[in-house]
Amino acid sequence: MDIRMPSETGLREQYANLQQRSLLLDALGPSRAGHLSAAMQSxxxxxxxxxxxxxxxxxATGEAMPAVKDDHGARPFVETAHSLPESRARPPAFADDTEQWHSEILARLQEVxxxxAEMIAEGEAHLERSRRVQLQDIPWMNSQRHCLNWLSGT
Known part of the structure; x- marks a missing residue:
């Protein structure tokens, strides 16, 4: 069975996609956890x-918090994925076979x-499960929102 390595271009595209997903998870996870926490406190x-x-x-908060944790756990892998192609461009002096060196770096990049991707997908799944609870469905959140709208004139 011949295992074909993805191209460097494909790996860079995968990296860019993961970076965007991580940024989105980083923005939405803590925000969701904060809103749920505020709702519990009120x-x-x-x-x-x-x-x-x-x-x-x-x-729901118990689902949002692991989303944040998974994103934070994925960051070192995303950062490592960013630096590996740079290593590929500079093989060490002891590398006898430059092509072998390049292949090994691409293999490590794929692993990272x-x-x-696993950690980000887990975080996205946790965030999605936390979204099953709609804050507008919580009775005291509606009354607070109504009061705030009335006070602000909207």
Whole structure:
């Protein structure tokens, strides 16, 4: 079975895609976790309905936080993927076979990109599961939003 290595161009495209996905996850994950946390903190105490909504918010926050963690975990892999092509351009003096050196760097780059892709995909999945809870569906969030809109004149 012949394993074909992707081209350097293909790996660079994969890197650019992962970098964009990581940036998006970095922007959305903490924001989502913050909104959910704020919603939990503004929960009215007491009734059973509020307790149910609070539990749902905790579960959603429990999904948003790993999204942030997965993104942070993927960053070293994305950064390494950025630096590997530079290494390919400068083979060490002890490298007898430059073509072999280039192939090994591309293989390492593929491994790093694969691991980053796994972690980013896990983070995206966590974020998506946290989005199942819509803040506009939380009763006390609607009343707070209504009051803020009324105070601001909108």
């Amino acid at each position: 929960s009215p105490a007491g009734d059973e309905a509020s307790a149910v909504h609070l539990r749902v918010l905790k579960e 990109l694969d691991r980053a």
